[in-house]
Amino acid sequence: MKKFFNIIAIFAFFFSYSQITNIANGESITLRIHYGFLNAGSANLSARTANFQGAQHLYVRGTGQTTGAVKAFFKVEDVYESYINMATELPTYYVRNVKEGSYSQHLQTVFNHDNQTLLLTDKKNPANGVKTIKSVKGVQDMLSCFYFLRSKTPAELKTGTIFNMNVWIDDEMFPFQLKVVGTENLKTKFGTINALKIIPSVKSGRVFKEKEGVTMWVSNDNNHIPLLLKAELAVGSLKASIDDYKNVKYPLKFSK
Secondary structure, eight states, X not given: OHHHHHHHHHHHGGGOSXXXXXXXXXXXXXXXXXXXXXXXXEEEEEEEEEEETTEEEEEEEEEEEEOHHHHHHSOEEEEEEEEEETTTOSEEEEEEEEEEXXXXXXXXXXXXXXXXXXXXXESSOGGGOEEEEEOOTTOEEHHHHHHHXXXXXXXXXXXXXXXXXXXXXXXXXXXXXXXXXXXXXXXXXXXEEEEEEEEEEOOBTTTBSSTTOEEEEEESSSSOOEEEEEEEBSSSEEEEEEEEEESOSSOOOOBO
Protein backbone atom coordinates (compact mmCIF):
# COMPACT_ATOMS: atom_id res chain seq x y z
CA MET A 1 0.00 0.00 0.00
CA LYS A 2 2.96 2.34 0.54
CA LYS A 3 3.64 2.32 -3.20
CA PHE A 4 -0.01 3.06 -3.93
CA PHE A 5 -0.08 6.22 -1.81
CA ASN A 6 3.32 7.28 -3.13
CA ILE A 7 1.95 7.03 -6.66
CA ILE A 8 -1.18 8.99 -5.76
CA ALA A 9 1.07 11.73 -4.42
CA ILE A 10 3.09 11.89 -7.60
CA PHE A 11 0.03 12.95 -9.56
CA ALA A 12 -1.31 15.24 -6.92
CA PHE A 13 1.40 17.57 -5.73
CA PHE A 14 1.64 19.53 -8.98
CA PHE A 15 -1.68 21.24 -8.37
CA SER A 16 -1.12 23.22 -5.16
CA TYR A 17 -2.38 26.74 -4.46
CA SER A 18 -5.98 25.84 -5.36
CA GLN A 19 -9.22 26.48 -3.57
CA ILE A 20 -10.56 23.45 -1.73
CA THR A 21 -14.18 24.08 -2.56
CA ASN A 22 -15.16 20.96 -4.47
CA ILE A 23 -14.70 18.42 -1.67
CA ALA A 24 -17.93 17.50 0.11
CA ASN A 25 -17.83 16.95 3.86
CA GLY A 26 -17.84 13.17 4.36
CA GLU A 27 -16.60 12.22 0.91
CA SER A 28 -15.17 8.70 0.53
CA ILE A 29 -13.42 7.03 -2.42
CA THR A 30 -12.40 3.36 -2.47
CA LEU A 31 -10.06 1.71 -4.96
CA ARG A 32 -9.45 -1.96 -5.59
CA ILE A 33 -5.75 -2.84 -5.95
CA HIS A 34 -4.37 -5.62 -8.14
CA TYR A 35 -0.77 -6.81 -8.16
CA GLY A 36 -0.30 -8.65 -11.41
CA PHE A 37 -3.21 -11.10 -11.63
CA LEU A 38 -3.88 -11.05 -7.89
CA ASN A 39 -6.62 -9.12 -6.12
CA ALA A 40 -4.15 -7.62 -3.67
CA GLY A 41 -6.12 -5.21 -1.49
CA SER A 42 -8.03 -1.97 -1.23
CA ALA A 43 -7.39 1.67 -0.41
CA ASN A 44 -9.77 4.33 0.87
CA LEU A 45 -9.51 8.12 0.82
CA SER A 46 -11.91 10.13 2.97
CA ALA A 47 -12.29 13.82 3.77
CA ARG A 48 -14.16 15.97 6.28
CA THR A 49 -13.91 19.50 7.64
CA ALA A 50 -12.41 19.95 11.10
CA ASN A 51 -11.17 22.62 13.49
CA PHE A 52 -7.46 22.05 14.11
CA GLN A 53 -5.22 24.32 16.17
CA GLY A 54 -7.91 26.99 16.10
CA ALA A 55 -8.25 27.10 12.32
CA GLN A 56 -10.55 25.52 9.75
CA HIS A 57 -8.92 22.49 8.13
CA LEU A 58 -9.77 19.72 5.74
CA TYR A 59 -8.91 16.46 7.47
CA VAL A 60 -8.08 13.73 4.99
CA ARG A 61 -7.32 10.11 5.78
CA GLY A 62 -5.96 7.37 3.57
CA THR A 63 -5.98 3.72 4.52
CA GLY A 64 -4.71 0.67 2.69
CA GLN A 65 -4.73 -3.02 3.42
CA THR A 66 -4.05 -6.31 1.70
CA THR A 67 -6.89 -8.80 1.32
CA GLY A 68 -7.50 -12.45 0.44
CA ALA A 69 -4.58 -14.68 -0.47
CA VAL A 70 -2.10 -11.78 -0.49
CA LYS A 71 -2.93 -10.94 3.12
CA ALA A 72 -2.16 -14.52 4.12
CA PHE A 73 1.52 -14.14 3.27
CA PHE A 74 2.01 -10.36 3.35
CA LYS A 75 -0.19 -8.34 5.71
CA VAL A 76 -0.44 -4.60 5.15
CA GLU A 77 -2.23 -2.06 7.36
CA ASP A 78 -1.37 1.51 6.37
CA VAL A 79 -2.80 4.77 7.67
CA TYR A 80 -2.02 8.24 6.31
CA GLU A 81 -3.50 11.45 7.74
CA SER A 82 -3.24 15.11 6.81
CA TYR A 83 -4.72 18.37 8.12
CA ILE A 84 -4.89 20.99 5.36
CA ASN A 85 -5.38 24.63 6.40
CA MET A 86 -8.36 25.94 4.42
CA ALA A 87 -7.09 29.54 4.51
CA THR A 88 -3.50 28.92 3.39
CA GLU A 89 -4.28 25.78 1.34
CA LEU A 90 -1.18 24.13 2.79
CA PRO A 91 -0.74 21.12 5.11
CA THR A 92 -0.28 21.75 8.81
CA TYR A 93 0.19 18.22 10.11
CA TYR A 94 0.88 14.88 8.44
CA VAL A 95 1.02 11.30 9.75
CA ARG A 96 2.34 8.14 8.14
CA ASN A 97 1.66 5.02 10.25
CA VAL A 98 2.31 1.82 8.30
CA LYS A 99 2.67 -1.88 8.96
CA GLU A 100 3.84 -3.89 5.95
CA GLY A 101 4.90 -7.44 6.71
CA SER A 102 7.77 -7.22 9.19
CA TYR A 103 8.31 -3.54 8.39
CA SER A 104 6.63 -0.73 10.31
CA GLN A 105 7.03 3.02 10.62
CA HIS A 106 5.18 5.78 12.42
CA LEU A 107 6.19 9.31 11.41
CA GLN A 108 4.58 12.65 12.23
CA THR A 109 5.43 15.88 10.43
CA VAL A 110 4.57 19.44 11.49
CA PHE A 111 4.85 22.05 8.72
CA ASN A 112 6.09 25.54 9.48
CA HIS A 113 5.50 27.39 6.25
CA ASP A 114 6.53 30.77 7.64
CA ASN A 115 10.19 29.79 8.07
CA GLN A 116 10.09 26.86 5.62
CA THR A 117 10.98 24.09 8.04
CA LEU A 118 9.52 20.70 8.95
CA LEU A 119 9.48 19.06 12.37
CA LEU A 120 9.75 15.29 11.95
CA THR A 121 8.98 12.96 14.86
CA ASP A 122 9.65 9.22 14.77
CA LYS A 123 6.92 7.83 17.04
CA LYS A 124 8.25 4.29 16.67
CA ASN A 125 11.66 5.36 17.99
CA PRO A 126 11.05 8.26 20.42
CA ALA A 127 14.72 8.27 21.41
CA ASN A 128 15.50 9.79 18.00
CA GLY A 129 13.83 13.00 19.14
CA VAL A 130 12.42 15.67 16.85
CA LYS A 131 14.35 16.56 13.70
CA THR A 132 14.16 20.02 12.14
CA ILE A 133 14.43 19.77 8.35
CA LYS A 134 14.80 22.62 5.88
CA SER A 135 11.83 22.79 3.53
CA VAL A 136 10.79 24.80 0.47
CA LYS A 137 8.02 27.27 -0.23
CA GLY A 138 4.61 25.73 -0.84
CA VAL A 139 5.60 22.16 0.01
CA GLN A 140 2.75 19.65 0.13
CA ASP A 141 2.43 16.25 1.75
CA MET A 142 1.22 13.10 0.03
CA LEU A 143 -2.46 13.48 0.86
CA SER A 144 -2.83 17.27 0.73
CA CYS A 145 -1.54 17.21 -2.83
CA PHE A 146 -4.25 14.85 -3.96
CA TYR A 147 -7.00 17.26 -2.93
CA PHE A 148 -5.27 20.24 -4.55
CA LEU A 149 -5.21 18.29 -7.79
CA ARG A 150 -8.93 17.81 -7.64
CA SER A 151 -9.52 21.51 -7.02
CA LYS A 152 -8.32 22.42 -10.51
CA THR A 153 -10.91 23.05 -13.22
CA PRO A 154 -10.84 21.10 -16.49
CA ALA A 155 -9.78 24.31 -18.25
CA GLU A 156 -6.62 24.42 -16.14
CA LEU A 157 -5.60 20.89 -17.11
CA LYS A 158 -5.06 21.27 -20.83
CA THR A 159 -3.36 18.61 -22.90
CA GLY A 160 0.37 19.28 -23.10
CA THR A 161 0.56 21.15 -19.80
CA ILE A 162 3.67 20.37 -17.73
CA PHE A 163 4.00 21.04 -14.00
CA ASN A 164 7.01 20.97 -11.67
CA MET A 165 6.82 20.82 -7.88
CA ASN A 166 8.28 19.42 -4.66
CA VAL A 167 6.39 17.10 -2.31
CA TRP A 168 7.13 15.61 1.11
CA ILE A 169 6.86 11.82 0.82
CA ASP A 170 7.41 9.79 3.98
CA ASP A 171 10.59 11.46 5.32
CA GLU A 172 12.09 12.95 2.15
CA MET A 173 11.49 15.79 -0.31
CA PHE A 174 11.05 14.79 -3.95
CA PRO A 175 10.92 16.87 -7.17
CA PHE A 176 8.67 15.67 -9.97
CA GLN A 177 7.50 16.70 -13.40
CA LEU A 178 4.04 15.87 -14.72
CA LYS A 179 2.47 15.91 -18.19
CA VAL A 180 -1.22 16.02 -19.06
CA VAL A 181 -1.14 13.89 -22.20
CA GLY A 182 -4.79 13.82 -23.23
CA THR A 183 -8.31 12.56 -22.58
CA GLU A 184 -10.06 9.30 -23.31
CA ASN A 185 -13.25 7.44 -22.52
CA LEU A 186 -12.46 4.96 -19.77
CA LYS A 187 -14.44 1.85 -18.87
CA THR A 188 -15.11 1.29 -15.15
CA LYS A 189 -17.41 -0.95 -13.11
CA PHE A 190 -19.90 1.94 -13.07
CA GLY A 191 -19.83 2.54 -16.81
CA THR A 192 -17.76 4.60 -19.25
CA ILE A 193 -16.60 8.08 -18.30
CA ASN A 194 -14.39 10.72 -19.91
CA ALA A 195 -11.02 10.88 -18.15
CA LEU A 196 -7.80 12.87 -18.15
CA LYS A 197 -4.69 10.79 -18.80
CA ILE A 198 -1.69 11.93 -16.75
CA ILE A 199 1.93 10.74 -16.82
CA PRO A 200 4.66 11.87 -14.40
CA SER A 201 8.41 11.66 -14.78
CA VAL A 202 9.60 9.76 -11.73
CA LYS A 203 12.93 8.52 -10.42
CA SER A 204 13.35 4.97 -11.70
CA GLY A 205 15.06 2.15 -9.89
CA ARG A 206 13.94 2.72 -6.31
CA VAL A 207 10.26 1.95 -6.80
CA PHE A 208 9.40 2.25 -10.47
CA LYS A 209 10.64 0.20 -13.38
CA GLU A 210 11.04 3.09 -15.80
CA LYS A 211 11.23 6.88 -15.65
CA GLU A 212 7.69 7.10 -17.01
CA GLY A 213 6.31 3.79 -15.78
CA VAL A 214 3.21 5.26 -14.16
CA THR A 215 -0.07 6.38 -15.73
CA MET A 216 -3.19 7.68 -13.99
CA TRP A 217 -6.68 8.51 -15.21
CA VAL A 218 -8.90 10.97 -13.30
CA SER A 219 -12.44 12.07 -14.10
CA ASN A 220 -12.46 14.96 -16.58
CA ASP A 221 -14.86 17.12 -14.57
CA ASN A 222 -14.84 19.27 -11.45
CA ASN A 223 -14.30 16.26 -9.19
CA HIS A 224 -11.07 14.85 -10.67
CA ILE A 225 -11.46 11.66 -8.70
CA PRO A 226 -9.02 8.82 -9.43
CA LEU A 227 -10.49 6.20 -11.75
CA LEU A 228 -7.55 4.02 -12.72
CA LEU A 229 -3.85 3.84 -12.00
CA LYS A 230 -1.25 1.61 -13.63
CA ALA A 231 2.37 1.31 -12.55
CA GLU A 232 5.28 -0.80 -13.72
CA LEU A 233 7.22 -1.38 -10.52
CA ALA A 234 10.78 -2.58 -10.11
CA VAL A 235 9.21 -5.98 -9.39
CA GLY A 236 5.87 -6.67 -11.10
CA SER A 237 3.01 -4.33 -11.99
CA LEU A 238 0.27 -2.64 -9.98
CA LYS A 239 -3.22 -1.50 -10.94
CA ALA A 240 -5.77 0.36 -8.85
CA SER A 241 -9.32 0.95 -10.10
CA ILE A 242 -12.28 2.78 -8.59
CA ASP A 243 -14.49 0.41 -6.60
CA ASP A 244 -16.82 2.73 -4.68
CA TYR A 245 -17.51 6.42 -4.04
CA LYS A 246 -19.77 8.32 -1.64
CA ASN A 247 -20.73 11.96 -1.08
CA VAL A 248 -18.92 13.24 -4.19
CA LYS A 249 -19.91 16.89 -4.64
CA TYR A 250 -20.61 16.84 -8.38
CA PRO A 251 -22.47 14.02 -10.18
CA LEU A 252 -20.21 11.65 -12.07
CA LYS A 253 -21.33 11.21 -15.69
CA PHE A 254 -21.05 7.49 -16.42
CA SER A 255 -22.60 6.04 -19.55
CA LYS A 256 -23.34 2.39 -20.29
